[in-house]
Amino acid sequence: MKESIAKKINFDKAGYFAIGLFALAFLGFWPTYFSKFFDGTANFNNYFHFHFAMSSLWIALLVLQPILIRNKKFAIHKQTGKLSFIILPLFFASVILLKHHNIGGEVTEGLGASLWLQLKDLVIIGLMFVIAIANTKNMQIHARAMIATGIVFIEPTLGRFIILTLLPEPDFMLGLGITVAIMYGLIISLIIIEKKQSSGRWVFPILLVLFMIFHYLIFFQVSFPLWDSIAAWFASLPIT
Template sequence: MESIKPKLRFEISGYYFIGLVALVILGFWPSYFAKFFNGTADFNFYFHFHAAMVTLWIAMLITQPLLIRKKKLTVHRLIGKLSYVVFPLIFISVLLLVHSRHKIDEENLDMRLFVPCKDLIILGTAYFIAIRYRHDINLHARGMVATGIVFIEPALVRFIMNTFGAGLTAYLFTIGIIYALLIGLMIAERHQKRGRWVFPLILILYILVHSVIIFNIHIGIWQAFAKWFFVLPLT
C-alpha cells in the first residue's frame, strides 16, 4: 500500500498569521503602541499610513485562507482584487516613511534606504508569484504565505532587541529564526510535486540581501540612488 505523504495545509495558514498580529504588537509596543497610552505619541501621518496598510495586509492574510476553507470563493476573489490597491500602497507607505525619517546629510544613506527596501524586494517577489500563478493554488498559496513571512523580521528583531538588547547578535538571531522557518517549510513540503521552488527562492533572496547588510557592502549605483531619493521633495 502506498504511504500517504503529508501536505502543508495552506487553508489554515490564517490561524498562524494571527500570531503575527501578536508579534507586531510586542515588537512595536515600546516605540509605537505604548506611546498612545502614556501620552507621548507624536507620530506624523506617514507612520499611521504605513501602520494602516500593513494592518490591512495582515488582515487579508488571516481572512483569505479562512474564506477558502469555508468555500467562500466569491468573497475571496473580491478581497484578492483589493490587494491590487493595498499592495502598491504598502510600497508607497514604506518609501514615504523612510524619506520622512532621514535627511540628506546623514551618513550611510544607502544602508538606511536599503534596510527597508530589501523587505520590499522580497515582498514584491512573493506577491508577483502569488498573482502570476493565482490560478495555481500550489504556487499562489506559497507566494501569499511568503508575503506574510516578510513582516516577521521587522517585528521580531525589535522584540528581541527590546528584550535582550540591541546589537548584531540580536539581528543575527532574528535572521536565524527566519531561515529556520523557511527551511522548516521546505522540509515539510519535500514530498510535494509542485511549488517547492518558492520557499528556496525566498531563502536565497534573504541570504543575498542580509549579506549586503551584515558585511556592510556599499554599491555605487545604490548610493547615488539613495542620495537622489532623499533629495526628492516627497515629505
C-alpha cells in the first residue's frame, strides 16, 4: 500500500509541479525576452519565437498529461500523447535552427565545445522520450521518463534567472554551476525517494549520469578534432 501511494504522489501530481516550469521560464526570460515587449525594444528573430513556442508546447504537454491521468481521462491522454510525435521534432528543429543562426556561419575557437550545451538537451530529452514511448504500457517507467524530459528544462530557465537576476554581475559559468548543483540535488532526492520502488527506479540514475557526462564536457570545455570538424560543418550549413 505504501508503495502505491508513493507512486501516485510522484506521478499523478507531476503536471501541477510542471506548471513551475512556466514560472521559471517567465522569470528566466523576463530580462532578455518578455520585458522587451513592454519597453519597445523587442527585435527577436523568428527562430527565437519558434523555439520559445515549441518549448512552451512541450511543457504544456507535460502539465496536461498527468492531470488527465489523475482525472482518469485515459482516452484523451492517449490521443493528446500523439501530439508529442509532432511537437518534439519541431522542438529539436527549433534548437538546431536557433543555435545555427546565433553562430552566424563563423567558425570560432571553441565552437565545438560550445555545442555541448545544446546537444545535451537534445540527447537527454530524445533518449528519455524513446524510453517513455518504448514503455507506454508500463506507467512507472513511462511517467519517470517523461518527467525527466521536463527536468531538462530547469537548466536553461533557472540558469538564466540566476545569471541575469540573482548574481550581482552576469557570470555564465558561476550561474550554470549553481543551477547544476540545484538540479543534481533534485535528481538525487528523487533517486533516494525512489530507492524502494519496484519498477523504473533506474530512470533517474541514468538521467543523472547523462547530465554529469555533458556537464563535464561543458565545464572543462572539452573538444577534439573530429568534433571540431563536425561543428565547423554545422556552422557552414545554409539552413538559416
